[in-house]
Amino acid sequence: MTRDWPENRHQPTVSHSSIAKFSSCDRAYALQYHHNIIPDVATRMEHKREARLLPLNCFPGSVFHETIQTALLAYQATGVFPPDLIAIARRVAGEYIEFSKQWVADVMAHPVLGGFHKYWIDHEFAQPIEAYYYDGDFQPGYRAQIKAKLERWFGRYTTLLPSLPFSSVDRSFWVFPKQVSKKAPWFVHKDEFAVYANFDFLTLQENKVTIYDWKTGRREKGEHSVAEQLTTYAAYAISKWGVKPEQIELYSVWVDDGSVQKVECDQAEIERAERRWSAVQLDWSERLKQVNGRAEKLYELFPMTQNSVTCTRCPFRSCPGRSRMPSGLVSANEMEFEDA
Numbered sequence: 001m002t003r004d005w006p007e008n009r010h011q012p013t014v015s016h017s018s019i020a021k022f023s024s025c026d027r028a029y030a031l032q033y034h035h036n037i038i039p040d041v042a043t044r045m046e047h048k049r050e051a052r053l054l055p056l057n058c059f060p061g062s063v064f065h066e067t068i069q070t071a072l073l074a075y076q077a078t079g080v081f082p083p084d085l086i087a088i089a090r091r092v093a094g095e096y097i098e099f100s101k102q103w104v105a106d107v108m109a110h111p112v113l114g115g116f117h118k119y120w121i122d123h124e125f126a127q128p129i130e131a132y133y134y135d136g137d138f139q140p141g142y143r144a145q146i147k148a149k150l151e152r153w154f155g156r157y158t159t160l161l162p163s164l165p166f167s168s169v170d171r172s173f174w175v176f177p178k179q180v181s182k183k184a185p186w187f188v189h190k191d192e193f194a195v196y197a198n199f200d201f202l203t204l205q206e207n208k209v210t211i212y213d214w215k216t217g218r219r220e221k222g223e224h225s226v227a228e229q230l231t232t233y234a235a236y237a238i239s240k241w242g243v244k245p246e247q248i249e250l251y252s253v254w255v256d257d258g259s260v261q262k263v264e265c266d267q268a269e270i271e272r273a274e275r276r277w278s279a280v281q282l283d284w285s286e287r288l289k290q291v292n293g294r295a296e297k298l299y300e301l302f303p304m305t306q307n308s309v310t311c312t313r314c315p316f317r318s319c320p321g322r323s324r325m326p327s328g329l330v331s332a333n334e335m336e337f338e339d340a
């Protein structure tokens, strides 16, 4: 599929992350993906800035993903696996921090349109870390926490690597997302809307596709949603390369406990996922049509979560009502420094 998906604000696209965002809070989904329909410029731009922010608890995972992709791309190109992944991770983390400082300085220099052309659209990977936007820097001790996590994850990863099937597959069969799509891989669902499938890494051999997803969270909390996520990637592979479910293998690699989860690629699960995509896409389309350019209607039709803990992890601090959440949990941001 090569055509560009047409811009259509009443035809929202579907991805695992958009559904996950919606599941945690209707409003966070609307502010993340549909702030452009808010007519008031100052409110719209603030939500737009917040939508670009990398939540603090996601920062270590983003550094891990970027580092592992850098290392695998280097291995694919040269046949030599970089010996010091921690050094790469340190460089990647530094780039995120420098980018965040630059981005925030630019936004502050022009509070309404700041950084729009230079920094908001197409940076290769970086998002500004929310701590630099809201608090100026990390809280004391947080850098040490990140370092400890990355060392644990990469310590496990180097022992995991030889056990994964891709390590014995010719490197010419390795595929990274940017090699199949400029932004994120996607396909058109049979109900005629785009489904994004931003897999981490796969190998594409004749009559066999093996898809991997790196996970830095805790397995017991994420196993079920990972199965759904990988099912979406399987549907992408079927659409893109015409393979059958029995020709697809799906793995999530849990670097925190060093385990590998194999997910069955099952036609019934794919159909179940398709029914879910159709239902949420229809629901979102109907609600967005009713908003019809009215901010208060957007907030009404996409209500805030009643779960205060969800709010503590949310970058939308300008969300109307956030400050009214009970128990002061939202303003006391210590919880934002816990792991995802």
Ligand code: SF4
Binding pocket: 025, 026, 027, 028, 029, 031, 303, 304, 305, 310, 311, 314, 315, 316, 317, 319, 320, 322
């Ligand atoms: S602050 Fe809370 S209610 Fe508002 S968008 Fe974020 S998670 Fe949802």
